Amino acid sequence: VGMRWRDSIRLYNGPLSCRLFVGDNSMVPRDTFHWSIAPIGAIVEGIDFANRLRKNLKQMLAWARKNQVECFRIYNRDLPEYNVSIDLYGKWVHVKEYAPPKTVDVATAARRFKEVLSIVRSILSVGRDRIFIKTRKRQKRKSQYEKNKDGQGTLFEVHEGNCAFLVNFTDYLDTGLFLDHRNTRALIGRLAKGARFLNLYGHTGSATVCAALGGARSTTTVDFSKTYLQWARMNYCLNGMFVENHSLIQMDCLDWLAKDRGTYDLIFVDPPTFSNARSKARVFNIQKEHVSLLTLAMQRLSRSGLLLFSTNFRSFRLDSELLELFDCRNMSNKTLPTDFKRNSRIHQCWQIRHCQEPNR
Template sequence: MSDRYELFLTCPKGLEGLLLEEASQLGLEEAREQTSAIRGEGGLEDAYRLCLWSRLANRVLLVLGRFPVRDAESLYQGVLAVDWFEHLEPSGSLAVEFSGHGSGIDNTHFGALKVKDAIVDKLRQADGTRPSIDKLNPDLRVHLRLERGEAILSLDLSGHSLHQRGYRLQQGAAPLKENLAAAVLIRAGWPRIAAEGGALADPMCGVGTFLVEAAMMAADIAPNLKRERWGFDQWLGHVPALWKKLHAEAQERASAGLARPPLWIRGYEADPRLIQPGRNNIERAGLSDWIKVYQGELATFEPRPDQHQKGLVISNPPYGERLGDEASLLYLYQNLGERLRQACLGWEAAVFTGAPELGKRMGIRSHKQYAFWNGALPCKLLLIKVQPEQFVTGERRTPEQREREREQAEVAKAQAEPQAPQYNRNGNPLKPAPAPVVEQARLSEGGQMFANRLQKNLKQLGKWARREGVECYRLYDADMPEYALAVDLYGDWVHVQEYAAPRSIDPEKAQARLFDALAAIPQALNVDKSKVIIKRRERQAGTRQYQRQGAQGQFMEVSEGGAKLLVNLTDYLDTGLFLDHRPLRLRIQREAAGKRFLNLFCYTATATVHAAKGGARSTTSVDLSKTYLDWARRNLSLNGYSDKQRLEQGDVMAWLAEDRGEYELIFIDPPTFSNSKRMEGVFDVQRDHVQLLDLAMARLAPGGVLYFSNNFRKFQLDDGLAARYGVEEISADTLDPDFARNPKIHRAWRLTARG
């Protein structure tokens, strides 16, 4: 066999330039880029060295030959022409990977089958001995790439992909592959910083991939030093002595690197479930003396290696997995920017993000950006020098002012820092010393306009709310069409719902406006970002409010008209308290004394609580959802009402048809549409409201009152109902000032029996 080979190194998209530089340093000659790969020439020693030392490649392919392909038969003959006895024992095992198409071969499985057939036919013995197929751990892994009528036939020397270093057996929800993490570190300048003795900190470290890759670079450890199985182990062209020499040299370099004083490398992770998996990965990599991981929230992050040492803060914030998550992540990015400005002055920072628009919201400028791909997701690496002149704040200052502030911040930081990092006995960082005050990030023109509207509304509605003792109310409801949000106050919490933008609106513009508005909310309302909850409300009616959004299970108690009610701001689209029905609930409380009260489609039974508080003789509440009836039970219990409060689970229409009770006060607030598995058929409020009201009015005691409301914007009450009952629309009387801007939020009627 030849002493020189054509070598292909594959890599993730976007890493070609970095891999070209790395491979050239490792001995690859005449190297040049291709899409998701580089190619060049080298000897077997170079190929082994690339397998062992490449931090960026996925695979190292040794090219056996190139030949033209016109059809399936010429593919077969081209593979058959190779002397496979130089590469594989007839009794060995084989795996074939085929990529590309053309020349009448459009199915990769068919192409792989033709390659396999040629190799097997070449090696088949007279006694029937032939290679077997082993897709997991074959003796030889063959790769054929078909491109523009040419076949490139190669041996895969790597075996499993080189990004699988072997230390990361436990991983988080969305980890970066090891070679991508290494590429990010290289672009961020970590090799230079490490050579200067700098520190590294990751405030959202997950299971520690950045930390391990950084430590391996700093300690001069070959990334695949601990790999036990290679694609060349059973290859007949393998030269074990040459491989052992290279491996021993790498082992010596690693031992020397680990013998040096370790650099300060620290990770912090808010999720306690990831701490031990991260530590396990670090231990498997043999780097426990170099890397420490602690549980800690981003809001308290402060790297403190010693009084003077600086380094690199590196982070891969979450991208968001569910609709609306990306909006919620705005505050995480803002918090990250605040921590950089307050606790990392003089450091360098690298933020790897799949949401570059969010990266712009950190309140600090990046001096350089690089494009990457994380799988199919386009990403950006933002490189930042954490200096005051890079801060995007609310006030423009001269360079002299910025330099003076930088010096003052340095002095204050030095005075605040202890000589060594401080942690409690559980390994959690102690509360950091007070940091220099840093201005809030400057709002955009649109964000400032939105903030002004919020403050104007707060000034007007706040007076009314304090006067009336209203604790929960709507502050803003798409007052400005370009900022399509509903902003509700629940005590000192803010609940934000984003209305989905019309299809005619450019999604990027809609997103930018959303971020402008969300950035304005904490500043305008003077609330902590952690107390702002964000959701997205789709343009659809029905029982959307009943669909679960999360599972945090965090309830808080609020008061309304002297009643105590439980709300949940995180787990459902709605919170358990429809704010627009406040006047109706208070009316029910005033009218309930001595009456039997029926609440249909009761949801969390807030109206029932008001009826009980108003002195109702008994209450009956009906809903299909066990979850909400349990919530209703808790609401009633919270107010001391347990006796004479009947909760019924069932389809309201079927329940009414069977019930024989009489009620002096009835409240019905049905969904627009319902098709629950627990009910027969489908409920449609426009189609079915006549039947619903007829059934309910049959249960109304003489002299009783039924209140009917719904929020279907196009709803029309059937004219025939007025012929049978006393019908009075009371919509205008059931809206408080916080919903005066949106009079179509619901419509309501008062029904009575005719004398």
């Protein structure tokens, strides 16, 4: 857990021999890891991709060192022939291949992906044990959030600012840490001091960790997934957060909002584009249901509070009804990180407040 122990005390839990480890709540300085860029060498196949990757790396590695960013994107489907995204998580590489269009035959796509992996290993001087590959197929709604049957269940620790997070490169469509929300999490950390924080569709609790370490008075995280809440609990422990001080609630967010009577000063709402978790007969659709969702969430927001709403649905349009009811301002240009500038529609984000006086 990254702590130094100053004492170890033998205890007995009935007949079971146990040890109580005692230490100060200060983290051991972690090893620093720096990437370097190797020469292209005699690369023939995929030279365009190799040149683009080196160009990106020169820019992004310098930016990451300057801003002390450990997890970031270095290639984002820049060239249509090489339809992949590549992220660095600490000393690990996460490569995601997207399904090729029907105009590209399977053999050609496979050859290009093989070139990608070979070039990544060469330029980053990284072994196969530190590269994780994921193929993103066109998902049917029933399989959008299912666990990969071939998953390994291994978790790796990475860092973002003063926060530590556990990521999984193999088992799910996502890793457990959305890199495009790095700025959003940092903003939450800055706004959270003394606030009652509510995280709806809380995922692995990364935003809650930022709020807690930013000085939130209390936090409440709601998600329908038991797996994600267990993951969030591990992230809490990793950051020295006492779980009993931070509520984790397994429940559908719409159902929970209809029953909850609490008041919160800072709310983060980051729902999926769609989900069939509420019931087999009904699919949650963010475009259709965001008015009811945000109206319910705003009923829980204090008069001077702030709600941050984000969605990854590229075609999303905020309903005009909400513009009449609340003070809604698009802040996507502020929450989009430098490494995602080429993909400006990866998320849309609004800050929503209660109107201080009626709109005329």
